[in-house]
Amino acid sequence: MLLKQMKYFIAIVDYGSFTEAAEHCFISQSAISQQIQSLESQLQVQLMVRQKRHFELTEAGQYFYRHAKAVLEEIDQIVAQTQRLGEDHELTLRIGYPKNFNLFELQQAITQFCELYPEVKISIVSGTHEELFELLVDGHIDLKVSEQRRAYNEDYYNYELKYSDSYVEIAMGNPLSQKDILTVEDLKTLSCILVVSKGYEDSEKSFYEKDLAISHQFLYVDSLEQARLMVAGNRGYLPIDVLGEMMTPIQGIKRVPLYKNGKPIQRNYFACWHKQHTNYYIEEFAQMLRTVFQ
Structure with a gap:
């Protein structure tokens, strides 16, 4: 036949x-x-x-x-x-992730993926939500991991990973670190430290002001490491999402759940990639990442 x-x-x-x-x-x-x-x-x-x-x-x-x-x-x-x-002489899967992202689960998924598919090289890049979307649209990354901040685009797959509880990291020397939970009202007199690429400060500030009702002074840094050094020095607090296992912050920092209107703040995280550029490896990695988070 x-x-x-x-x-x-x-x-x-x-x-x-x-x-x-x-x-x-x-x-x-x-x-x-x-x-x-x-x-x-x-x-x-x-x-x-x-x-x-x-x-x-x-x-x-x-x-x-x-x-x-x-x-x-x-x-x-x-x-x-x-x-x-x-x-392709060398297959590469290019992954984008948020700058304030806890890398433990992402690295775990990458390790598992590379064991199964050694022919594929993984490259990762960090950025703000808007920056990652631009990189995806321009074809500079194959898949981005980020929270939902805009309406779904029908040209892209939006593969739900997990709802993320929001936390803030604050200096142990700050009296607020003794609380079991913190609210946006508790934090209104402190500076909010954001991990953001140069040129994307306004879009990040706008998101935190509109969605989290944080509307006071903002400080901007380029990396998570810089942000935590500032937190340890009691220069402000750092909003952070933890999708899976929580790694212990550096010494001198306390991680506390963030609440708004009496409820924990949660955000939905997705793996996103273009439908026209989908392939077996992208889909496998997205499924593997979800499994790790779950």
């Missing part, structure tokens, strides 16, 4: 006509009819009942159509991935 015979059969069913299927497959109607007869002969079963210009699938034909279509779709994916492997 040839793959082309399966394709001809599927085309006939999809178009509902031998004539249209033959035109689509660039062969004559008599030739496509002969191929179907040959297919039925090899299978030793009737796949369709012909009635003048119409036909009906037999139960065997319906079964064969469903499964043959799935097989051909899988073959197309195998061919596409094989071609990509042949074109």
Whole structure:
């Protein structure tokens, strides 16, 4: 049985006509009819009942159509991935993540992924939410991990990872560190330290003002390490999301849950990638990351 015979059969069913299927497959109607007869002969079963210009699938034909279509779709994916492997001397999966992100789970997922797929090189880049989205749109990263801050774009897959509880890290020397929870009201006299790339300060400030009702002084740093040094020096507090296992902050810092209107602040995190650029490795990594978080 040839793959082309399966394709001809599927085309006939999809178009509902031998004539249209033959035109689509660039062969004559008599030739496509002969191929179907040959297919039925090899299978030793009737796949369709012909009635003048119409036909009906037999139960065997319906079964064969469903499964043959799935097989051909899988073959197309195998061919596409094989071609990509042949074109790329080194496969690279480029991942973007937020600057205030706890890397423990991400690194765990990367380690597991690399053990399963040693042919793929992982590169990671950090940035603000807006910066990561721009990198994704421009094709500089394949997948970004970040919270939802905008309406979904139909051109992208948004693969939910987990709801994240929000915390703040504050100096142990600050009396507020003795509280079991902190509210935005508790923090209104302190500086809010944000990890943000140069040029994206306004968009980050706007998000925290509008969504978290934080509306006082902001301090901006380029890395999580810098932010924590400032926190340890009691220069302000650091908002941080923890998606999985919480690593202990550096000495002199206390991590406290952040509340608003009597409820813990939560944000939804997603893995996001462009539908046109999706491939097996991106989908596998996203699933692996979700499993690690769960």
